Amino acid sequence: MANPTGSHDGVRAIVTGGASGIGAAIAVALRDRGATVAVLDLQPSTAEGFVSVTCDVSDDASVRTAVATAVEQLGGLDVLVNNAGIGAQGTVEDNPDDEWRRVYEVNVLGAVRLSRAALPHLRASGNASIVNTCSIAATAGLPQRALYSATKGAIAALTRAMAADHIREGIRVNAVNPGTADTPWVARLLSTAGDPAAERAALEARQPHGRLVQAEEVAEAVAYLTSPLARSTTGVDLAVDGGMQALRLRPA
Incomplete structure (x- = not known):
């Protein structure tokens, strides 16, 4: 087999949301x-070694x-x-219609537009592949994540x-399902909690x-x-969640 460090020699890739968090780690990998x-990305990447293109995935003209x-x-x-992708908090009662539309526009229709x-x-590629960033929220019921979970369930399907x-066109399509990851979005959520450490x-x-979960693991x-x-x-859909989807441990 080829050396993993050269496994993508000659591969040309687009990564959306690649300026920070999981996307930036994917681009580097x-x-x-x-x-x-x-x-x-909405905010062009300043990292060296990448082609940087401004893109609003909620707008078809921008995507094209x-x-x-x-x-x-x-x-x-x-x-x-x-x-x-973007996050959302709350039960099914908590997010107004406009918020549902906004999150679907980015998380679901964004992937549709790019694809x-x-x-x-x-x-035209001899090694065509699409990977969608999904979530543990697509396979497990998480509290206060009704809207977000619905968008990720749509991505899984x-x-x-x-x-x-x-x-049959030679294009593979897969997803990764991260667990709760150490990303800027999670950091912002923690910063608004009454007791961030707890x-x-x-x-x-x-x-x-x-x-x-670490971004590099995804x-x-x-x-x-x-x-x-x-x-x-x-x-x-490949789970990268520390066993959250499949394991049922006894209390420590």
Whole structure:
């Protein structure tokens, strides 16, 4: 097998929401394995070694322009990582219709728009792959996450449907399901809690390995799913959650 550090040599990738958090870690992981990476984000990336393109995933015209610009600079496209997303808190009673529409526009329709714009280019690739950033919220009921969970459940179903639609075109479609991760969004949530330290401890305790997931750990899963060495992996959602989805431990 190829050396993992060169597993993505020649691969041309787009990562949305790639300027910070999990997206930035994904962009670095792909670049370090040899890929040429375009980071699409509302706030252009200042990191060296990337093609940086401004993109609003909630606007179709912005998406189409950004994808065309990225593909032109990359010289083609092999990998799309639909990572851009926003969070939401509350039960089904708590978020007004406008908030539901806003979060769906980014988390679900954003992935739809990027995939739609990227597919004509991916069809020309010999190693085409799409990875959607999903969540443990798609497979487990989490309190105060009704809206967010609904969008991630939609992404899980969309991933499987797209995998079925495009497998005979040579395009693999998978998802990663992070548990609660140590990201800027979670940091902001913790900062608004009455007791941030206690809230962080509670989030860590509900994951069987006893800590928050690191962005780099999610990036490793994306690197596997987008590697040319993973050509038989499609239609899966890969949990990166410290065992939260599948394990049922007795109390310590």
